[in-house]
Amino acid sequence: MEDFRTPTARARGLGAARGGTRDFWYQRVTSALGVLLITGAIIVVIDSIGADYDDVRALLSNPVVVALLLLALLNFCIHMRIGMQVIIEDYVHQPMAKVLLLIVNAGFSTVIGVVGAVAIIKIAFSG
Template identity: 75%
Template sequence: MRDFRTSTALARGLGAAGNGTRDFWHQRVTSVLGVLLIAGVLIVISTSVGADYDEVTNLLSNPLAVIVLLLALLNFCIHMRIGMQVVIEDYVHGPVTKALLLIANTGFSAVIGVAGAAAVLKIAFAG
């Protein structure tokens, strides 16, 4: 099929969406906080290396560790959702596939965040 649309029509497309800055800013906020939080998470994980089960549950019941892990899960849940959304938008152009992948992305990020948080809370309060 020949495309008879003018170049002006093509360049204007559907117009400006009026957003994008929110995601951009949230990605920057979660990356600055993420650098701090990942340092905390790595400290918690490396402290657990070589420890036996009781020591590990003890460590993860420490309020500071709980706070770091919960904040990290929330932070990364947001960051990874936006990041993967950008990747999908970059390479996937079929509208149905794109919509399905965007939904799956939000779902996966939410499951990771909630499952991780549930486990942390169980260890801390019911361990």
Template identity: 50%
Template sequence: MSSSGHTPMRTPLGRVRGLGSAHSGTEHFFLQRVTALANLLLMIAFVGIVICLAGSTYEHARSVIGNPLVAVVLLLTLLSVSIHMRLGMQVVIEDYVHTEGTKVLLIIANTFFTTAIALAGAFAIIKISVGG
């Protein structure tokens, strides 16, 4: 029994899983931390690539991005940053937008925006890496 005198409606398993009203609280929190760690590691490689390309010619930059290892690092960075960005903006929207309809529309727009950014970036990296 809770302090207010009524029995909680959630099962013990629901309380352990940490699922809130959206049924994804712990998973969302965990994924945000995993992408943050991935971003940290991938950004080290990304900054290294940018430093190596600083001051180089366009042809040299294309050849470096054409390297499969470099292209994969760039694609993984783009994927991880995009997921992390979507999750972070979703938290901001959920915390600061109080009108339910507006909140839903903004979360949908956030998902479409981050997906579009990720796809556009992936297209550019793949196009450059295959020599298109």
């Protein structure tokens, strides 16, 4: 039987991760945003140097800092999930090992993001 699909439709989903170009685009968007967000995060970290515990809490409960850190965390968890996925796809070819590592990678990136977000929100709402 003839295949009526276009060449693009046949190729879609045949990448190493069975996905498309969304990750490619997200990686570039999160890297451009990341330059701004990491600059902000570095300023916050520098601001906390030498401060006592109460001052650090006060700093981290500033709404601007809370928003900045939440955005940075979300941004970099997406960025690092994609980055590590590319590395796994490049070096791990055994299908079962690859799939397991991709799941561990997605899990690690999600857990880091959620745990960090919970800490930020807890500080934000308890002053």
